[in-house]
Amino acid sequence: MDVARPLPHYLIQRFHGWRATTYQDNKAWFRRLAESGQHPRAMVISCCDSRVHVTSIFGADEGEFFIHRNVANLVPPYSPDGTYHGTSAAVEYAVTSLGVAHIVVLGHSNCGGVKGCHDMCMGHAPALEEKTSFVGRWMDILRPGFERVRDLPDADRPRALEKEAVLVSLENLMTFPFVREAVAADRLTLHGLWNDTGEGMLEHYDPLRGFVSV
Template sequence: MHRTHPLPPYLINRYHGWKATTYADNKPWYRLLAEKGQRPRAMIISCCDSRVHVTSIFGADQGEFFIHRNIANLVPPYDASGGQHGTSATIEYAVMNLNIAHLIIMAHSHCGGAAGCDQMCAGTAPELEDKSSFVGRWMDILRPGYDRVAHIEDEAERLRALEKETVLVSLDNLTTFPFVESAIDEGRLTMHGLWLDIGSGELEQYIHSTGTFTPV
């Protein structure tokens, strides 16, 4: 039996506040979204971190972004062998069914996933190396990125570099998806890489021609 409980009162109060204000002021728009379906122009793959709120950052309304969140905003390599591939399924739906024009990977500072990968690959987090660790096996995706920055001795500098590697690894893995590569080749899709400094609010984008992250 599922042991569910009623919502905490503060969430119920917030819901009623939203229904009486935001929803009430935009009721025709919500009904149009319900009746006509979603037509987002962009998909954003961001971290689960509660400090990263992409709709607020870009001032987006309902229906603008197709959003997928996971630990460290990672995209696994294409794998058609079966199994549960939540991130891959979301990308497929966005590209093949929603025909998004932009696919954005958004990383951030002080990322716990990147820090965990750093510790695991350095041998200081045996609990993540255990085969039963879901987090550890997910962070295996980032190992190629760790190998590229492992030589950096300063810990803070290495972690920041690894956070940006979450973007580069994911962009590389996206190109292994045949339908993503086809959409790019046909000019129907562009990919973008972002890194957000939570404390300063500064946003950087990856520039392929220079191989660097620069302020937007």
């Protein structure tokens, strides 16, 4: 592997700053985590977007959340076909090995992945329609959600689709047998959230009221 290069200097400086402060102040806690393994209470499925900072939003400590990030915080339907399924593998591990009590799907405002799906479904993003587009094929997961908001006014559709990304993921989670079993046995609860990154607001999904502020 001759393409890798040393870490940029600014990241090295930040690491040394972290090790001299946060790590030194909590050394015993970090060593306990390393020795005893992880026992997170919740799994959070969030977007790759750099503006979404899950641990900051909830003030979480190391070892508290099992976090999986992907484009547009999507969960694909259960499909045990033996090919690569990073998100499905993360869900399986969280539920069957770690025994998390909660799975939280966290969507957010101004999501680029959701915008790509919107543009693709509206016929405005031919590049994403290509079979070779990884983003396009991943965003196919959200097409059922687009169909539910297709007839909304142009100004309202993008934000509604961001929330559909959360709902589609919750629906797809329930196609996994081990998720259904854990939910039925009251060992696991599912939660849908949407974060307005600019306003610092958080909404959660209520089956009776839709998305409402927390």
